[in-house]
Amino acid sequence: MAGYTADRQEHLRRLRRIEGQIRGLQRMVEEDKYCIDILTQVSAADHALRSFALSLLEQHMAHCVADAAAKGGAEADAKIKEASDAIARLVRS
């Protein structure tokens, strides 16, 4: 079981809404909608995607990272490093 399993339905609901936003963007492009209106929708989808990531990351830290830290040792260090690298990728994406 992953750290986010308890909230799986909520995560899926978010991702399906983001998928709907991306399909909405395709319709806008097909219908030659105004660029700025498309960019506004992109920013909304991007914001939703990052919110999903931040929520997943918080649960990962509260479960996987906290459990590893409680046990200590090399596994704890590895989990911290792994989470830090994921945060850096998110900040830089």
Place this chain on the structure above:
Amino acid sequence: MAGYTADRQEHLRRLRRIEGQIRGLQRMVEEDKYCIDILTQVSAADHALRSFALSLLEQHMAHCVADAAAKGGAEADAKIKEASDAIARLVRS
């Protein structure tokens, strides 16, 4: 015709690939995949979405903004302001 119309097929291809990435994320959540692997995929989708936005923005500036600037006046000022606001939303999303 919007400023990006000439590249419509390329934009649609990008957006369909991003839609595929979002559906891939749903499968990962359904299959209890490891949080960090999901976050890596989120960063990839986020990067692709921002690249789409930057490409659209460049075409908007090269067509709509440049045309308005060539005519000058209040319309030019409004287009510049509108593009700047879209850039700010993108930087902050």
Place this chain on the structure above:
Amino acid sequence: MAGYTADRQEHLRRLRRIEGQIRGLQRMVEEDKYCIDILTQVSAADHALRSFALSLLEQHMAHCVADAAAKGGAEADAKIKEASDAIARLVRS
């Protein structure tokens, strides 16, 4: 004269405030302040730095890019491309 010259004093005032924030961060590190409080200050300085960039970019577009677009030709295309590249660097930094 650059596109931002009319607002030079306002830009300098912003940059001096950001410099003060960076020096404040040095004091916090020297005094072993709590990491989270330092990170909050980093986010504030980062936000201020990006706001400065967005303000400068808007003035650049309203002056340099608009003037080049009004003249048209290769110079206009080059200015649009250059601004788009600067926006991409900002979005990705």
Place this chain on the structure above:
Amino acid sequence: MAGYTADRQEHLRRLRRIEGQIRGLQRMVEEDKYCIDILTQVSAADHALRSFALSLLEQHMAHCVADAAAKGGAEADAKIKEASDAIARLVRS
């Protein structure tokens, strides 16, 4: 002692370099340098500031968060929540 104390000199060195970059930006504005060159420097300073934050955050997680997680209970939950909020502020700044 904060989690980053062992690397305090390295952190101070980074922050002083960023301070130098901000002062360099002031000189560029005073000398009417080209907007795009200033924006390139802003992106470099912004990147350095975010790298400092990511480094501090990793040490915070490896020390303060890991220690709290090892003890468990409400304190552990609070530290995880606090770190998650700091990450969200950084991603959104």
